[in-house]
Structure formats: C-alpha cells, structure tokens
Amino acid sequence: MFQTMDLSASALSAERIRLNLIANNLANANTTRDAQGSRAPYRRLLAVFEPGSQGSRLGVQVTDIVESDEAPRLQFDPNHPDAIKAEEFYKLDAKGQITSAPRDEYAALSQEAFKRMVDSKLGYVEYPNVDPVREMADAVLASRAYEANVAVLQTTKTLISQSLRIVA
C-alpha cells in the first residue's frame, strides 16, 4: 500500500516538472537571446514521460527534458536589434557580388536562390516557438493530472487508515 503512495508521488513530481517547464516557456515567450546574450531564440522545453517498469519502480518518470525543434516564430520588425540583417549572410562588393562565403548549411544553394532566401528573411525577428495558447492548455492538463493524482493519494491514505483500524 505504501508503494502506491510512492507511485502517486512520482506522478505528482512529474506533473510539477511539466508545469514548471510550461511556466518557463511562457516566461520566455518573447526571449530572443540566449543566456550569453547572443541571438538565439528560446526553444520550447518539453518533458519526456515514461511509465515506470511493472516490477520495482512503478509510477511515471521524467526521463528527459528536450528542446522542441519547431521553427521559430518570425515577426517583421526591422528596427529590433535582433532582426535578421543581410551582413549576417554575405557582404557585397562594389559591383553587387557576394564576397564572403555563405554559411555551410546554404552551400548547396545557387547564388540566386541563396539571395532570394536571405531576402525573404531580412528584417524579421526570430521569436521563440512558444505558443501561449497551447502552453495554457497544457498547463490546465498538467494541473488536472496533478489533481487526479492527489485524489488517488487521498484514497490510498483512506485505505491505509481503514486497514489500520481493523486492529483498533
């Protein structure tokens, strides 16, 4: 019976971790830089849940916390200090030709395609891939799951005290 309490407790802590991540995601919904101050939009954090094994460790475990690799949200705001600027991709010489080599990831593109791709990004600010509506929905789910496990814990406590009263 006491194992059942541990089981519910593992679920409570897992849901709390999830709720913490959601709060962190919401708090950073507009963070365009990383902790070092360089431009890198915050990425939504997700908790990975895994059921405990049927044998010894029942319950649920948070096995990993991963960053979502969804694309960042782009918003056009050329005056923002973190807006994408052309110099980040290439430099033009006097004749309008690209002088510096494009980044490796774009090496396969032709010069024309590369320029078009860059032009489509210019002036945009990369905001985190956090969708506040989805986060709020997830927060409700997490807190409901938490409540459900509190209810299970209460029931377990009642059962234990009933067993103890058999002898009293």
Add this chain to the structure above:
Amino acid sequence: MGLTSGIFAKGAAPVLERALSFCEQRHRVIAQNIANVETPGYQPSDLDEQEFQQALRAEIEARNSRAVRRFESITGRHLHDSAAGLRVLPMGHRAGILRHSENRVDMESEMTRLAENGLKFRVYSSLVKKHYMQLRDTISERA
C-alpha cells in the same frame, strides 16, 4: 494445528483477507494508470475481478467439501507470488479512445473504478473488523 490457528483460519476472515489483498493490488494498478495519464504510448491495465472471484469461489467450495480449515490455496499464491500471480491485463478495447499520443487512459473510468474499488476495500475491511470484534467478544464472553 494449534488451538488458535483454527480460530483464525476458519470462517470468513481468510476470504476477506484475500479480497482485501486483491483490492489493494487493484488500487495500485489503477493508481499506475492515473499516474501515466499524460505518458505517450502508455497502455492502461487492470486486474480481472471476475477471474479473481471465480478462483476465490472455487477455493471456498474446495475448502467446504474437503473440510480443510486453511486456504492452502492458489488464491494466496495468486496474489502474492508475482510469477504465478493474477494476470495484469492490458485493457485493450475496453479502455478509452486512442488519443494522438497513443495513450488510452480514460480518466473518468479510472477515477470511477478507483472510487468503486476503494468502497469495496472499505466494505471488506469493516467486515474483517466486525469479524475480529466478534472473536474478541467471544473470548471475553461478552454478549
């Protein structure tokens, strides 16, 4: 068999003890389902109450016909020895709809079964308690 072992092994007490034990195991399984309500790919499981009750009934009948006082029974092993234990059944189609995360836990039915199971536990434990109170009254010769 000594004087006292006969008292405690007779009658309803061993049966109720098995039933309590079953309820406890089932409570754990349901708690596990609820703990994993947000775990992707989790398949809820349950203990088959009917299978248990049939096994228990068979044991009771065997006990009555053989006039053995004790359950030397499979029901005991059934619950405590996990190797030969009650099967933990994946609920399959009986469970709720398959959600996008491939998780089938149906919160409402889990909570209902949790409550139902808890009430059964309460019934059994109060019956056990009554049983022992009767024994105590008999011992102290009270009416």
